[in-house]
Amino acid sequence: MAKKSKSVLVVGAGIAGIQASLDLAEMGLDVHLVEESPTIGGRMPQLDKTFPTNDCSMCILSPKMSECARHPGITLHTLSSVTSITGDPGNLKCRVLKRAKYVDPVKCVACGLCEEKCPVKVDDAFDMALRKRKAISRYFLQSIPAEYTIDKEHCLYLTKGVCKLCEKTCPAGAIKFDDKDQEVELKVGAVIMATGIDAFNPIGFGHFGYHLYKNVVTSLEFERMLSASGPFGGHVVKASDQKEPKKLAFIQCVGSRDESINKNYCSSACCMFAIKQSIIAKEHIKALEPTVFYMDIRAFGKDFDKYYDKAQNQYGVKFIRSKISEIREKEDGTLKLKYSLENGEIRYEQFDMVVLSIGLEPRKNLEALAGQLDINLNEFGFCRSEAFKPVQTSRPGIYVCGGMNGPKDIPESVVAASGAVAGTLKSLKIERQALAASDGESGEINVIGERPRIGTFVCHCGINIAGVVDVKKVAAEAGELPNVEHAENVMYACSSDCLETIKQRIEEHHLNRIVVAACTPRTHEPLFRETIKEAGLNPYLFEMANIRDQCSWAHMDEPELATSKAGDLVKMAVAKARNLSPLERLPIGINPKALVIGGGLAGMIAALSIAEAGHEVVLVEKDKELGGHVRKLYYHLSGKDPQALLSETIQKVKKHKAIELLVNHEIQQINGYVGNFTTTIHSPKTDKETTVEHGAVIVATGAKEHRPSEYGYGQSTRIVTQTEFEKMIHDQSFPKGRLRNVVMIQCVGSREPDKMVCSRVCCSDAMKNGLELKKVNPRADIFVCYRDIRTYGFKEKYYTELRDKGAMFLRFEPDGKPKVEVQTIDDPNSKLTVTAFDPIMEKEVVIAADLVVLSAGIDALEENSTLAKMLKVPLNADGMFLEAHVKLRPVDFATDGIFVCGLAHGPKDMDETMAQAQAAASRALSFLTKESILAEGTIAEINADLCSGCGYCEEVCAYTAIEVNPETQVAEVNDALCKGCGTCVASCRCGALDLRGFSNKQLFSVFNELELIKED
Amino acid sequence: MGKTFNPKITAFLCKWCSYTGADLAGTSRLQYPTAIIPIKVMCSSRVDPVFLIRAFLKGADGVLIGGCHPGDCHYESGNYHTRRRFAILQSIFDSLNLEKDRLRLSWISASEGPKFARVCNEFTDKIQKMGPNPTRKNMFI
Structure with a gap:
């Protein structure tokens, strides 16, 4: 058998490619990240804000970008592309063209x-x-x-x-x-494709006048206009007269949901994108009147409906359900929109600016690439993934994530990326990683007790600094400062010869603190720290003065003042350096075992993924059977059989030697922290307790179908939920022999004022069951009462199909819900009528229903709160588990070592659940594959003598990293969990807390320099 | 004294958002006064009220705190603590005989280089008009 490879190729360095690379590299694998453009980052850097939190896109992305670029396990190949892949999984040869x-x-x-x-x-x-x-x-x-x-x-x-x-x-x-262009050959075990998506080009499309009319822009152009770092500095103006628009229109589904251009799919993200842009634009221009013209608002993600509601009610964004037939430009540049309402009424309205919400489509070069790499595409030209194999391509050993195999938003892309990583692990060689020798303690020069001997290096950065700041003067003055043993000017501090110089000077002058005055520590501090570490110094004995980005570049016309400021910045850095002490990053041992809570589809897939990577798993299920919610599902839109998948998965779980299965068991108590959890598991049946020690926890406890209290549910056996209906179709046992009229009612228990949540799957479930019914009973008439049809992504075509098969869709408003009347309660043969308002014909419709099917949403489990308390992780307002970051950490909790997947996180379909379960597994493996991890060096420390045990620190800590010991009544910092923000330090009433690396003494010494400044 | 007044403004900037925004202002070559002296902290919530008072007593003419926008905090909720502390501190500035207008809290994200420059320009202007910080003269500690 061939030796397994430790190398992986990731193609495409957008957020999906970055996430996949980081996960793989954290597991000790060698990653080659190939990117076509000159930079990593993909689409995200172009975005100003992200929905539904209005997080700044660059703020959340840039730390990931630098982490990716710095990671020793990742080799970047920018301006490069893959030209061919040959061989079999585990042993692939990839040719990469480096331009x-x-x-x-x-x-x-x-x-x-x-x-x-x-x-x-x-x-x-x-x-x-x-x-x-x-x-x-x-x-x-x-x-x-x-x-x-x-x-x-x-x-x-x-x-x-x-x-x-x-x-x-x-x-x-x-x-x-x-x-010259070069071609290299890489030998890898697996490939992850993440080449992303393109945006639809609306030139010549419809009668929207894009590129003909000045004030018609695409949503991506508008996003750049909104961006503070964009071409207009965040100032939205019309191209016709450079004035702010007052009336702004968004036109949805431009290049989506359109059979005439072979785009019978929904781009999934544009509704939220438009809502976000209307909110942000309104924040920029207070008097703005944004209007969104749409077919259905598809706010189907977690907390999206709340965002939609906020746009309507808090920001006054107008939403008009309509079809735009054309746009005409008037002489002054204003745009006259012609649109038809649901009832066919034609209206005209003038706008100053129109934003086309352009859809997502496959990358232009995907067809050619797919041919070269021998992977199949689907009918719309996206990479093809079969149902229940959400991160696989048609070719074994090649996985896919991000928008490449279908439109996705950011968190879905991140989930798919981590999921794809789990897929590759079978064909890769994963070993437990010991701490690298240079990581923990080593032959460091002991500086304790020695007086500070500071070396200061002032960088010219060519003329970037030296062109404004008198760097010679700054270095000369620095040389005069107390404790500065050595000061010199360098041309480029970051160049390899200068780094050598720094190391030499440390030796020559016995320097024990280093200050570099150059660019920003954000990008260069790690490099200099690494350098002084190589010279034997603790890396924390380093301080940087930012005299470029925050001085010479910002004060280009004031050389004298800039020089004096640069001098001050150096003085402050030297003052801090004087008070720096070596910091240690303590190793925390990691137990390689995982605990998975919940034996539904998510839990089983997560457990299998971890077990297949060679780690032991304890899988706990409170029921006597595995399978969870999927046990109730008989059909899938793809035509595949969920029950077959389920029994196959259950078999695999039961057979796998690394999985210890505890059905009929409950979690009683969880203690500990990342790498070191101890959990007590109780069996109510035998009343026995088991204790398990493990390194990570995956929460996959699921959710439940909403039990309706409305629409007469419970009054007749002919009023059922969607899953009950699914079972009826499967068993061919309908309460009334001949079904003629079947009425489905959507959003039951979803999108209500007290539960502003879309359950995401019910629209597609209605299509699925409707189509299945049509198969067994083509003469049945199906009526679907809905608010918005949310068949996102490739599910759209099933909506079209059901419509083509004659189903009637009746839209209702929350204040005009359909009425269900049962003539004789509990009589299975009683007359059953549904009265609904048809907005197209503008009149009431009374349907004599043989069956009423309620699309009951998904509710969080009540017991979530107990588990959340045990794990000390948060729930959202709807009782679902709340991840660390809704965009970039969708399966992590803020507390390290704990992960979430499946319905416990929020409503999702089976493919999404499987991808997320695999994602949670690979996130857990990024810890479990290490023998130990290093705690942060910059962490809080406590002076026990001063602590009064008031517990205020415990209250403000977001990471449960500090707790008052009930016995000693003194707070204790958990080095493994502390992130070093310093919130507790500034909150401590006794002055008992301090932050290493940003201590009170260090920061005070910095202000003391201010006084010196004044006396000059 | 008697010369032109060149104020000193201490700017506590959180590492993740505002410090990055300040860097972007530089990379974009946006100009603002040299009065701004940045001090990097891990999170705006690291800024102990004592730092601010100390900075004033040590002669700062103004103090700026830059943090992530509400909801964006790298440490989940640090900036909410900053906001609360800031409100309380401002309310006691009168009794400490400090001018509360010399203190400013701004949410500046990593992509808001222009906002950082604008805040610096506005705030320096304001401090310029207010004149030198009188506190330092009166201090006998």
Whole structure:
């Protein structure tokens, strides 16, 4: 048998590719991340805000981008693409084309002088061509890797052989006109594809006048307009007169849900995107009147409906259900919209600006790529994944995530990414990782008790700093400061020769603290810390003064003042350095075993994924049988059989040697923290207790179908829920022999004022059962009373199919719900009528129903609160488990080592549940595969003598990292859980707490320098 | 004294949002006065009220705290604690004989370079008009 590989190829470095790479690298695997563009990040950096929290997209993404770029297990190949993959799973050969950058990435310091001088202007793709960039450019200002590349299509020298201005300007000598494309071969065990999506191009589409009318823009262009770092600095103006718009229209489903252009699918994200943009635009321009023209609002995700409600009721965004037939531009640039309402009435309205909510479609080059890599596409040109195999392509060993196999929003992409990782593990070699020798303690120079001997290095950064700040003067003054043993100027502090110089100086002058005055610590602190560590110093004996990003660049016209400020910043950094002490990152042992709570589909898949990666799992189920909610499902839209999947999965779980199965058991108590949990499990049947020690917990406790109290449920055997109906179809046992009229009512127990939640699956379940009924009884008439049909993604086609088969759809408003009347209660033969209002015909319809099917939503389990308390993790307002971050940490809890998946997290379909279960497994494995992890160095510490045990720190801590010991009445910090924010420190009434690395003494010493400043 | 007044404003910036926003202002070459002296902290909630009072006593003419927008805190809820503490601190500034207008709290995200520059410009303008911090002169500690 061939040896398993430790290498993986990830193609595409958007958020999905980044997440997959990080998960894999954390498990000790070698990742090659191939990206076509010059930067990692994908679509997210283009977004201003994200729904439904209005989180700033770049704020949440940039830490992940730097982590990805810095991770020793990840090799980045930007401006590269995969050309072929040969071989079998576990042993794949991939050819990667690395295109010439014409700039040496090692030498380039991203100062941007070349771009200033470059004479060629090109449309900036990142800013949707709303501004120009140069032929040599950085993809965007926060791109990673931070380097410039030459666009060979436009460069004057490369096209016409003249210019070379950039080469003359570059102070680092980084321009490399003789750079060549290269092809490399990578041997890997598995491949994850995450090449993402494109946005629909509406040029010439419909009668919307995109590119003809100035004030018609796409949603992506509008997003760049809203962005503070975008082409207009976040100021939304009309192209026609540069004035703020007052009336703004959003047109939904442009390039989605349209059979005429082979797009009979829903792009899933655009409704929320438009709601977000209308809210953010309204925050920018108070007087703005946004209107959204839509067919159905598909706010189907967790907490999305609350966001939709907020847009309507708090921000006054108008929503009009309509079809736009055309847009005409008037002379002054205003736009006249012609639209028809549900009842066919034609209306006209004028707007200042129109945003086209463009759909998502497969990447332009996907067809060619799929051909090269021999993977199948689906009918719409997306990568094909079979039902119940949400992260697999048609080719074994190649997995898929993100938008590549269907429209997804950010958290779904992240879930799919971690899920795909779990898929690859079978064909990869995973070993438990010991701490690298350099990580824990080592032969560090002991500096305790020695007086500070500070070395200060002041960087020129070419002319980026030196062009404004008198760096010689700054270095000279620094040399005069107390405890500064050595000060010098360096051209590029981050260049490899300068890093060597720093190491040499440490040895020559016996330096024990280092200050570098250069760019920002955000990007460069890790590099310098690593350097001084190599020279034998504790990496925390380092401080940076940011004299570029926050000084020379921000004060370009005031060289004298900038020099004096740079001097102050250095003084402050030196003052802090004087008080720095070495910090230790304590290792925390990790127990390799996992506990999975809940034996439904999610729990079983999570347990199997972990077991298949070679780790023991304890799977606890409170019922006597495995299977959870799926036990009630007989059909799937794809035509596949959920029961077959279920029995196959149950067999696998029962057979797997690494899974210890405890059915009929309940969790009694959970103690401990990441890597070191102790759980007591109780069997009510035998009244016996078992204690398990484990390193991670996965919560997969599921949810339940809502039990309706409305629409006469319980009054007749002919009023049933959707799952009861599904069983009837399966058993062919209907309460009334001949079914003629079947009325379905949607949103039962969902989207109500006290439960503003969409249950996500009920619309598709209605389509599914409707189509199944039509199969066994083609003459049945189906009526669906609904509010919005939310058949997102590829489910849309089943909605179309059911409509084509003659089902009637009657829309209702929350204040005009259908009425169900049972003539004689409890009589199975009683007359049953449904009265609904038809907004198309504008009249009441009375249906003599043979069966009323209620699409009852999904409710959280009451017992969630008990488990949440045991685990000390939060629930949301609806009682569902609340993840650490709704966008980027969708299966993690804020507390390390605890994860969530399946219905316990929120309503979702079977494929989504399976992907999420696999995701939770790989997130857990990113801890479990390590023998130990290192606690943070920057953590809170307590002076026990001063602590009064008031417990206020315990209350403010978001990570349960500090607790008052009930015996000693003194707070104790858990090093493993503390993240070092310092909230508890500033809250401590006794001054008993302090934050290592940002201690009171260190910060006070920094202000003391302020006084010196004043006396100058 | 008698020369032009060049105020000193201490800006406590949280590592994740505002410090990143300040960097972006620089990368975008947005200009603001040199009066702003940044001090990086892990979270705006690390800013002990004592720091602010101390900064004033040590001669800062203004103090700015920059944190993540509500809901964006890297540490879940740190900025909510900052907001609460800030409100209370401002309310006792009068009794400490400090001018509460010299204190400003701003939510600045990592993509809001322009906002960072704007806040710095506005705040420096305001402090310029208020004149030097009188507290330091009166201090006999």
